[in-house]
Structures are given as structure tokens and as C-alpha cells.
Amino acid sequence: MTEPVDTQLRALLADILGLGEERAAALTADSGLFGELPEFDSMAVATVLTEMEDRLGILIDDDEIDGEIFETYGHLLAFAERKVRGS
Template sequence: MTVDSTLRALLADVLGLGEDRAATLAADSGLFGELPEFDSMAVATVLTEMEDRLGIVIDDDEVDGEIFETYGSLLTFATRKVAG
């Protein structure tokens, strides 16, 4: 699986979006503040699932609001972390 497909599956599961809706997320699709399912509680779960599913470690000082603005920004962050 690619980082993109893993991230889409993760969001489908954690946010309850379903695979079809997660598949329609574009780089500029808004997340936090745009999707009602993506609230502050979901942020912690998404981060934990990213660590588990992508085999990465996310330090607290790496997390800021910009990461969750759009699907593209979250994907960029995840891809950068996987690349090490």
C-alpha cells in the first residue's frame, strides 16, 4: 500500500467516512474545521493510527494545525515522515 492509500483507509476508518468518500479527497480538501467528523478527539486518533499503520513516530513538537488543514498537507506530512 502507498502512503496515500493507507492514509485514505485510515481516515475512512477513524472518521467513519467510508471508502468512497475518502477516495474523493483531493489535495485541497479541507479536513479540520471542514469535516464535522474531524474534531479535536479525532486528531489524536488519526495521529496514533498514522504511527501504527505507517510505522512512524510523530513527536509532539512536529504537530501543528497546518498539518490538518487539507488532505494534501496531511499527506505531505505523512509522506515526509515515512521517507525519514
């Protein structure tokens, strides 16, 4: 069985941003990402998107990306789950 998207996304953020498992596990739906976490800068956005495609087996088109996706962990998770479901 594949790990839930939430688990994979937390592991991805822990790896890419160097958050460590505890900080990644502590993220809530309202946790701010871009502009809130110093590690989550514009360079990290591109890396996170690429890793999401690789780890989740999805394709993300440029026109699907907007700043709102990276405002909170909840927004990023909802986006990832929609992509995995194919909707």
C-alpha cells in the same frame, strides 16, 4: 510491496472518521479536514495521529504537530510521506 502512503492514509481516515471508502477516495489535495469535515474534531486528531504511527510505522513528536497539517488532505499526506521517508 507496501501500499502507497496515500492509499493507507485514505483507509485510515475512512476507518477513524467513518467516512466510508467513497468519501475517502474523493478527497483531493485541497480537501479541507479539521474545521471542514464535521467528523474531524479535536478527539479525532489524536486518534488519527496514533493510527498514523501504527499503520505507517512512524513516530510523531509533539513538536512536529501544528494546525497546518490538518488544514487539508494534501498537507496531511505530505506530512505522512515525509515521515515515512524519514526526512
